[in-house]
Each structure stands twice: as structure tokens, then as C-alpha cells.
Amino acid sequence: MSTDQDQNFEARLLVVDDEPNIRDLLATSLRFAGFEVFTASTGNEAIREATENKPDLVVLDVMLPDMDGFTVTRRLRDRGEQYPILFLTAKDDTKDKVQGLTVGGDDYVTKPFSLEEVVARIRAVLRRTHGASEDTVESALVVGDLSLDEDSHEVYRGDIAIDLSPTEFKLLRYLMLNSGRVVSKTQILDHVWDYDWSGEVGIVESYISYLRRKIDVIGEPMIHTKRGIGYVLRSAESR
Template identity: 70%
Template sequence: MNRPPVEPEARLVVVDDEPNIRELLATSLRFAGFEVHSAADGASALRLVRQVDPDLVVLDVMLPDMDGFTLTRRLREKGQHVPVVFLTARDDTSDKVTGLTVGGDDYVTKPFSLEEVVARIRAVLRRTRPGEEDADEATLRYADLELDDDGHEVRRAGRTIDLSPTEFKLLRYLMLNAGRVLSKTQILDHVWQYDWGGDANIVESYISYLRRKIDAATPGPLSDGVGVVVPVPLIHTKRGVGYVLRLPPGAA
């Protein structure tokens, strides 16, 4: 008797210029229940992402034609906010920081275990897919900050802010708990949802980049008609405790 086809857990694109690693990853991820498409360079990956519209990209940082960071920037510039898990050749803090800056969602250091790659992919998918808990809150507002869950858009004082899927979920968690100090552990558990003890430093890095985007000065008119608009800071650090979204004392 023919069995009905099994619906894949998610559609992935794997990008790595080393054939052995690429094929090993693709085969292992298919065995884990994913639909997998693969590419050996950045140009092919850009075309493939456009063609198959994946749920997530597993992306080697070192590629022959462009690095993974440049590829991610190009995806974001084209309006493609697919989650990205970087594969890095070494445990280099600068690589990790760059990956977070350009909109990556996680990273795995080579050599890696296949179980770790699968676990991290599933963790990213859980935190970036819609329809999770609190889905009834379609639009969140705090002060002049607005988060549209359905449209996956964030605006501050009418200015649209471009966020990666993980930055979006982090901001959403802060907005749902506005005025409440959240510890790194709480944020890590809710936003990253690791199945093991994750690196709490990733929270500090993401808070820093999110703060730069949300609380950033922008060009705008002042009394003389030119200058910058400096918004009231909303994301604050409670030293030794955690982070909180709130208006500073005395702000309207």
C-alpha cells in the first residue's frame, strides 16, 4: 500500500562551497524531515532563494564570489527577510557580531555536530514563524513605537524600521512586557528557545543592535528647518538585572 507523502517540516536553502559539507548537510537535513535545496556560491544562492522562497537559509560565511555577510545584506536590500543561520569557520567574535549586524539569526561554528545544526534551525524557525503564542496581539503600540505583527513592520514616529526576524521577535517580547524588567535568561528562553543552555551574550548583542535601530537619530526638521530628530530612548538596561522597554522618567 502506498503511503501518503510526508509534509516537510520546512523548506531550507543550504549554501556552502565545500561539496562534502554541502552534501552532508543536505542529506542529514532531508533525513531530519526538511525539504532542502543547495547552492555552492552567493550568486546561485540569490537566485535559488528567489525561486524556492525558503523558510530558512543555512549560509557559510566564506564563499568564493561573495561572503555570507554580503549575501545577507543583498537579501535584506531586496526585501527578503528569510531567517539566516551562519556557518563560521572559527569561533571569532568579530564574525558573530558582523553576522548579527547584517540581520543573521544564529551561527554555528565549524566543526559542528549535525544534531546542533538541526536543533538551532528548529529554534530559529520556532521564534520566527507566525502563529505562535500571543498571536491575538496583531498590533502593539508603546509611546510612538508601533509593531504590526501581520505586516511584519515596525514604525517609530511614522518612520519604518527594518528588523531581522529575530530582532522583530525580541522587540515584540519587550513590547508585550513594556515596563517590566526582563532578565537575559528570560529573553534567551523566550526569543531563542534553545533546547540547551545558550550563550547569554547573544542577548546583549541583539539588545545593542535593536537599540541602535529603535532609538536612532534620524534626519528631520528642527526649528531652523534642518538637523536631526533624536527620539526619546525606549530600551533601557537595568544593570545586573536585565532590560526593559519604558519611557525615561519625565518623558511625556
């Protein structure tokens, strides 16, 4: 397979799943989305492929025939491999999610999943782990006239400083990482409330309302509701 770095691939991905239908569907869809993709069907093959090809991110099924995805992750981390890992799991189980994060995973998607969700999660993890582009301020996220600095915890809309609580800050950060993409209330709970929140999704509605009172009153609304789906943050000029 070509490893020509001059091609305009968005990122290099390793997809690991022992089910051929899922593996091929993911690989095809991710290539269509602009990624360079190579694949593996076992844990040992995943370790070999990852070590040789140095992906930007690994999409890793938890249940593999020779070893589970957590063991694969531990072995890769023990070798000094630090690329992000997105787990695919059939278990919507908090213990499983926490274990994945503990061994060095960066995110997870529960089966059955939508291909759109997988692509969105991959791009969000890549943004989070690779940082801003060279022509932006380090540690800063920028969408339109809205900026968020992760180091100083400062938020500005234009030249107006916005004071946010820690949870409001985390929520805004997640929306900005996924700007232009609709995220569901469940996804927001998983990412903003650290996977162990056992309350109702109504907490998301409350905090979206808090954010709107601080962000959207300054200019054209940026936080939009997609009824029955979730929320999306867009720059005012892209409406």
C-alpha cells in the same frame, strides 16, 4: 525538484556551502530531520536559488568562492527577501558574529559543529521568526503549564504570575524556544548575553539557579541539568 506544498515538510531550507562534503552531509541530515532542502555552492547561485525557491530559512557559509556570506545577505535583503539566515563560520570571532547580525543574519554556528546543534538552531530561529502557531496566543510561548508572553513580558506557571528580571526573562525565553533539547552553557551565553559577553560560564549557572527558585518551586521541576552538557527545559508531564 518538487515544490508540492502539500507534503508534510517542517520547513524549506537552502543550504549554501562550497565544500561538497559539508553541503551534502548537511542536506542529507536536514532532510532526515524532516526539512525540504535545496542547495547552492556559490554566492551567485545562492541568490538565484533563494529568489526562485523562497526558502523558510537559509543556512549560509560565510566563506564562499565568489563573494562572502555577508555580501550574499546584503544583496538578498536589498531585494526585499526577509527569510531568516543562519551563518556557518569557521571563525569563532566576535567581530565576525556582530557583522553577520548587522547585515541581517539571525544566528550563527561555528565550524566544526554537530548536526544536532544545527538542527536545534534552525528550529529555534524558525520559532523565533515565524511566531507561535495559529491556535496559540500571539507572541506567547507555552511549555506545559508554563507560558511566556513576549509583548507584555508576563510569565505564568498555571495561574500564578512569576516576576522575572530582564535577563531571567531572556534566559527562560531561550530555554522555552528550545524546549526538550539540551543547550550548552556556551550557547546560552551567545544567545542571552548578546554575543559579546566576555565573562565565565558560571554566570549561566547562577541565572539557572535564580530561574529554578521562581519556576520550579511552584510545581514539578521543569529545568533539568545534563551534567557535562548543559540544560534542558521540559514540561512536567513529559519527565
